[in-house]
Amino acid sequence: MSDQMLAELLARLETLAARVDEQEAEIERLKGSSGQPATGADAHDSAISRRDLFVKGTVGLAAAALAASSPREAHAETRTTIQAQTAGGGYGAAVAIAGRDPDTQMPVLTTQGPYCLVASTSPSAPDPTFQAAVLGTGNLGRGVTGLSNSNYGVLGVSASSVGVRGEIPSSSAANATAVYGLNSSSFTGVGPGAGGFGVYGLSANGHGLVGATAAAGGAAVVGATNGVAGAFAAAFYGPVIVSGDFTVIGGAKSAAVPHPDGSHRRVYCVESPESWFEDFGEGSLECGSAVVQIDPDFASAADTGSYHVFLTAYGNHVLHVAERTPAGFTVRADTVLAEATGRNESGPSGTFSWRVVARRKDIKGVRFDRVTIPAEPVLPAITPPVSRTRD
Numbered sequence: 001m002s003d004q005m006l007a008e009l010l011a012r013l014e015t016l017a018a019r020v021d022e023q024e025a026e027i028e029r030l031k032g033s034s035g036q037p038a039t040g041a042d043a044h045d046s047a048i049s050r051r052d053l054f055v056k057g058t059v060g061l062a063a064a065a066l067a068a069s070s071p072r073e074a075h076a077e078t079r080t081t082i083q084a085q086t087a088g089g090g091y092g093a094a095v096a097i098a099g100r101d102p103d104t105q106m107p108v109l110t111t112q113g114p115y116c117l118v119a120s121t122s123p124s125a126p127d128p129t130f131q132a133a134v135l136g137t138g139n140l141g142r143g144v145t146g147l148s149n150s151n152y153g154v155l156g157v158s159a160s161s162v163g164v165r166g167e168i169p170s171s172s173a174a175n176a177t178a179v180y181g182l183n184s185s186s187f188t189g190v191g192p193g194a195g196g197f198g199v200y201g202l203s204a205n206g207h208g209l210v211g212a213t214a215a216a217g218g219a220a221v222v223g224a225t226n227g228v229a230g231a232f233a234a235a236f237y238g239p240v241i242v243s244g245d246f247t248v249i250g251g252a253k254s255a256a257v258p259h260p261d262g263s264h265r266r267v268y269c270v271e272s273p274e275s276w277f278e279d280f281g282e283g284s285l286e287c288g289s290a291v292v293q294i295d296p297d298f299a300s301a302a303d304t305g306s307y308h309v310f311l312t313a314y315g316n317h318v319l320h321v322a323e324r325t326p327a328g329f330t331v332r333a334d335t336v337l338a339e340a341t342g343r344n345e346s347g348p349s350g351t352f353s354w355r356v357v358a359r360r361k362d363i364k365g366v367r368f369d370r371v372t373i374p375a376e377p378v379l380p381a382i383t384p385p386v387s388r389t390r391d
Contacts, residue, residue: 275365277302302358315350
């Protein structure tokens with residue numbers, strides 16, 4: 001910030017301080033005329049004016065902080081104070097800025113009231129600068145820092161919009177991070193993750209955590225292990241739904257099933273270059289023949305206009321598929337072969353198993369479809385934690 005801009009902000013602060021004095025005198029006049037605190041429209045107008053002054057006073061406070069912490073100042077003890085107090089005391093604050101914190105190099109603020117700083121804004125503010133209740137800017141350091149030893153470092157609350165928003169403007173060409181959560185807790189507990197979370201999302205009625213991307217080839221959510229052996233890129237405890245293609249690169253799709261020795265053992269999926277659905281069942285021969293009806297639920301998901309049937313006979317019979325239709329198929333025993341082997345059976349009987357394999361109906365699984373493997377993202381560096389905290 002230039003010296004001229006800083007001087008203008010400080011001049012504005014002095015003007016606002018004079019207006020505070022005028023408002024205080026007006027409040028005392030209204031109280032003196034009736035012997036009671038001001039009420040009605042006069043009190044309402046006075047309260048609004050006081051709040052307006054207090055909002056605009058935050059700009060002066062920012063200017064004072066810059067003045068107190070600027071390297072151009074010769075004395076770190078330089079102290080600038082802004083005070084605002086309403087008739088009821090509800091929006092009051094008294095803040096002093098005195099030099100820099102030796103560790104964080106941030107301006108040191110002290111308070112004489114319950115709040116170090118209370119600010120509000122209104123859409124009717126004439127200057128867009130005042131649309132933010134608190135505005136922090138930093139060309140080299142942090143714009144806003146919140147520190148606490150036992151509670152929230154920063155709390156953002158909104159009744160109808162976004163509580164906390166992190167944004168990288170389109171004018172930036174940096175590979176930056178809009179929101180970064182770092183947990184360097186040394187807490188040791190049972191199992192991985194006992195030390196807490198880097199980012200935690202909880203919703204009472206909606207989704208706990210949502211990621212979205214507008215870039216082709218980008219990922220809405222990325223999980224990475226940073227090369228840590230034994231770590232997982234993602235872990236889900238509960239049902240998982242995937243809407244869209246599910247592709248595994250460099251690994252296998254498998255299930256972990258309980259084993260009698262108390263462990264879990266891995267079993268693998270059977271893979272195919274095309275997308276197939278399967279169904280299985282048993283049938284019985286009557287007079288050497290059987291008709292098998294395809295399950296209508298299976299037919300609704302698989303293309304039964306063309307499908308494969310595999311048979312296994314439970315007995316000394318040779319079976320074949322005599323007919324296939326979208327609704328089912330007919331199985332017959334080979335009586336000629338039975339006679340040739342000396343069984344002379346006119347109507348063989350017995351049971352058999354069948355397996356039907358049909359292509360998936362709703363999507364076309366391209367045979368050996370070519371897959372483009374996305375590049376592994378470059379993760380942001382781990383930022384060291386702040387060396388000192390303060391309530």
